[in-house]
Amino acid sequence: MAVAARAMRRPRLLLVLAVFVLAATAAEATLHPVDYLALQVVRRALSDLPGSRFFASWDFTADPCAFAGVSCSGDGRVVTLALGDPRAGAPGLAGAFPTAALAKLSALSSLSLVPGRVTGGLSSAVTALPSLRFLALSGNLLSGDLPAAFSPALRTVDLSKNAFSGRIPPSLLQLRGLRTLVLSHNSLSSEIPRSVSSPLVHLDLRSNRLSGGVPPLPGTLVHLSLAGNRLSGRVGAVLRRLPRLSFLDLGRNWFSGEVPGEVFSFRIGYLQLRKNAFSGELRPAGRVPPGSTVDLSHNALSGRVPPELAPAGAVYLNGNKFAGEVPREIAAAAEGGRMRVLFLQDNFLTGIGVGGVPTSAAVCAHWNCVAPPAAVVAACPAKGGRGRRRPPAQCGGRNG
Structure with missing residues (x-):
């Protein structure tokens, strides 16, 4: 009985894993690969000044089109x-302007x-x-x-x-x-x-x-x-x-x-x-x-x-x-x-x-x-x- 139960759970586990992988792949697929890599370079080049949390939403395990400050077209x-952060008085960003990465957008x-x-x-x-x-x-x-x-x-x-x-x-x-x-x-x-x-x-x-x-x-x-x-x-x-x-x-x-x-x-x-x-x-x-x-x-x-x-x-x-x-x-x-x-x-x-x-x-x-x-x-x-x-x-x- 225990062996049978484990056998029944295995397909369900595989299904859950498959859905997770497809969801993760779909999230990444919403953005063109070139733009995806360009945003990663932008994130590495710039950082929040003290008091700013602009990049807090830039988690690349999620859809980059949902990041703060990012909007995408229908074709990704x-x-x-x-x-x-555009609010008056909010701290800005520091770092080097990522010209090469921005040029790829x-x-x-x-x-x-x-x-x-x-x-x-x-x-x-x-x-x-x-x-x-x-x-x-x-x-x-x-x-x-x-x-x-x-x-x-x-x-x-x-x-x-x-x-x-x-x-x-x-x-x-x-x-x-x-x-x-x-x-x-x-x-x-x-x-x-x-x-x-x-x-x-x-x-x-x-x-x-x-x-x-x-x-x-x-x-x-x-x-x-x-x-x-x-x-x-x-x-x-x-x-x-x-x-x-x-x-x-x-x-x-x-x-x-x-x-x-x-x-x-x-x-x-x-x-x-x-x-x-x-x-x-x-x-x-x-x-x-x-x-x-x-x-x-x-x-x-x-x-x-x-x-x-x-x-x-x-x-x-x-x-x-x-x-x-x-x-x-x-x-x-x-x-x-x-x-x-x-x-x-x-x-x-x-x-x-x-x-x-x-x-x-x-x-x-x-x-x-x-x-x-x-x-x-x-x-x-x-x-x-x-x-x-x-x-x-x-x-x-x-x-x-």
């Missing part, structure tokens, strides 16, 4: 690879890496993957030159806050479908490529070492930031052709010439031109949008303050050569609290016209050709002095 190819359409301490370079073997549409590797320690070739399918490229150097590849700005390009906070140098044919909506090249002038840019742009470079020359002709702009930051460069009046009539909520060499009078073609920020500080602008700035929520005109009286519309906006910031210090104004302002507003008008009212001195930066008035000799002998 990796199409999305989002490396690291031939169906990859989206590749992202959360901010961390991943080192290494970037090669065309990855950036030119034929299906790649989204590439975001911001906030790591990647370095070296940018690749010369990029996938024609790319729509978004964000390589900001790394240590990339060298030139911006001309091919990158000629991709037919590229809408967003963010290369800010790197060490890129030389000029912006002269031919920009991509239908860009968002272009951010701030905080690099770019020099030269600004080439013609696509009229599709809504967001443009070139701040914190070494760019120079006149930009009026370029800006006039960007009527869709809602965000413009050219601060901390060496731009010169007049500020084109057209930009004030755009639907621009943030206009930042501070610390350049813009000169001449302001002649706005229209009133700025209500609540907008206009920062023209630390230039060489002259003439009268235009009343078209009155709808703005914050206006910085300090450090210029403005003269005459502050328009009543602007003074009323500050007194009524509609304009929360009005900085007029370090100009040649002969009439301020701003009386009491609410505590919610910050107004400063010292170092002009008239002493500012006591009510508008409290908000002045301490390093700029308080309540001072220019000597009459600097104001043509006028007493205000």
Whole structure:
């Protein structure tokens, strides 16, 4: 009887083992072998920073298509690879960027890496993957030159806050479908490529070492930031052709010439031109949008303050050569609290016209050709002095 019972149990045991083997094989078979091996290399190359548990689910005895950050197509190819915990403040990853392994994911359409301490370079073997549409590797320690070739399918490229150097590849700005390009906070140098044919909506090249002038840019742009470079020359002709702009930051460069009046009539909520060499009078073609920020500080602008700035929520005109009286519309906006910031210090104004302002507003008008009212001195930066008035000799002998 015992022998018979053991004989009956043996087929059942073999059946269970067969089902287990088939299940394990099926789990592995859900992913293409090349992609399976590539993910194993990625896992060996990268690790969680202290406090991160991103790779906790990467157990290769299970289906890799169920791993955190991995999505697969129906035919078992990796199409999305989002490396690291995307939640704000979560620790990132460390290690060497696994270029060779990632290049084998031939169906990859989206590749992202959360901010961390991943080192290494970037090669065309990855950036030119034929299906790649989204590439975001911001906030790591990647370095070296940018690749010369990029996938024609790319729509978004964000390589900001790394240590990339060298030139911006001309091919990158000629991709037919590229809408967003963010290369800010790197060490890129030389000029912006002269031919920009991509239908860009968002272009951010701030905080690099770019020099030269600004080439013609696509009229599709809504967001443009070139701040914190070494760019120079006149930009009026370029800006006039960007009527869709809602965000413009050219601060901390060496731009010169007049500020084109057209930009004030755009639907621009943030206009930042501070610390350049813009000169001449302001002649706005229209009133700025209500609540907008206009920062023209630390230039060489002259003439009268235009009343078209009155709808703005914050206006910085300090450090210029403005003269005459502050328009009543602007003074009323500050007194009524509609304009929360009005900085007029370090100009040649002969009439301020701003009386009491609410505590919610910050107004400063010292170092002009008239002493500012006591009510508008409290908000002045301490390093700029308080309540001072220019000597009459600097104001043509006028007493205000």
